[in-house]
Amino acid sequence: MALLVVPACLLVLALLIGPMILMFRISLNQFSPTQLMVQALSPDNYIKAATDPYYQQIILATLGIALLCTLLTLILAFPAAYWLGRMESRWKSLVVIATLFPLLVGNVVRSAGWMALFARDGLVNTVLMKLGVVSAPLEIMYTTKAVIIGIIAVVLPYMILTLSAVIESIPRDLEYAAANLGASGARVFWRVILPLSGPGVAAGSILVFVLCMNTYATAVLLGGPRFKMMAPAVYDQFVRGNNWPMGAALAFMLLAVTMAFTVFGSVAFARRYRTG
């Protein structure tokens, strides 16, 4: 029986673990414009990423955008997740599938949709001008705003599905009991629903934060060529700079942050609540 796991494990070992070890080793090499990669064993690339203003700015921008998007997504997703979690109609499975569907369509397609919405003559500008809100078309494309909206659209379904699963498991009687004892709607939310959805909020936020950190298509297409986040910066190091050691170091940093959050999330919350 145990032999059945061997082929799958070997593949993961060869195609994921091996390349990750190789990547870490390469991140300790050095880059020379003439020889490209020089064998070395130094943390220089990591030091450069942490101290060079160019990389510092990319890392800080990525963290800032990921944090902001996670927070906004949480606020936007909670009512929808509650609505979905408490839904009892036969449409429920349809709503779940509809929430899942955009996730499976892919980020490139969805970014393209935002490009059509945000263009100078796009729907957003046309509507705003017709309503007289603005007199000249807004420049939405290639701004941080556009990227943030694009990212939120990508991660919202994950947050809604994670939260609604937890909210569904909160007994409704608790809400009725609180209301019977005179708590207002807002009080029921703050004192009953929100505390009990804690594990869902934590699991969803960690998942979403990690996804935001690793945004590629949305950042490139809606942010334009000069907008920099970590994932596009990694890609650039390999394709434009041909600088493997730096690319490997940046990729490894991205991996380390992702893994730290994922492991922290699963250890701290999934164990304790068995829900996430």
Added chain:
Amino acid sequence: MLFRFTGQSSLGQFAVRTLIVTAYAVIFAPVVMIVVTSFFAQEIVSFPPPGLSLKWYANALSKPEFLRGLMTSFQVALLATAIGVPLGTAAALAIVRGEFRGRGALSSFLLAPLAVPGVVAGSGLYMFYVLAEDLLDRDIKATTEGLVAAHVLLAIPWTVRLVVASLQGLDRAAEEAAANLGASPFTVFRRITLPMMRSGIVAAAMFSFIQSFENLDLSMLLVGPGRITLPVAMLNYLEFRIDPTLAAVATVQITLVGILMVVTDRFVKLSRVV
């Protein structure tokens, strides 16, 4: 119910409803928009459109990068699913039914590809492929085999996750009964266990295929001239312009994913899988 409670203050109720509508508007707006744009008569995307047309679909098919991208993505997704799902299913079976130590750790190990960011895994594979090419003196990057190998990494964890979930809920009484009545272990597996795993396997195949088909992050460093997947071809095109031709290609992809989900949902209740 939150609605009923907040009903005491109509302002709170209004805010909650607005947030729900906004959330779903943000989720669906880009998808709906790209489908609508594909029918615009004029090439430059502007509102309101002067007329509607289907000509961009023909135009999209006449562009070799999209047609070839579609074929490549289809081929890669099909092969990765055909390889990854059986391997993942075998592993899932061993993890749930096996009686050896470290099964929990093995399951986490096989799910690891989901936790590694696509760009990071893609970068690692890119360097691995280039160095292996020097060593073996043959092309790996920008070949179907290279792309399929990478995408098997998507199929395995999805299959393990979904098939393990479907196996854990199974009652073993039917298998024991069949064995007691003299069925060989292979017959028990073929006639009882496999049919009971069907929903997990079908869902795994759908997720593996779609995850591969729409994948950008993992693939973009592994493509090359003549071997470009559809999402990479779309991304390259979009860096210069958004037009109804691209929207038509995107709509084809949306339709394909939609059909796959509807077909799968007939076998498995997708809402129960996720």
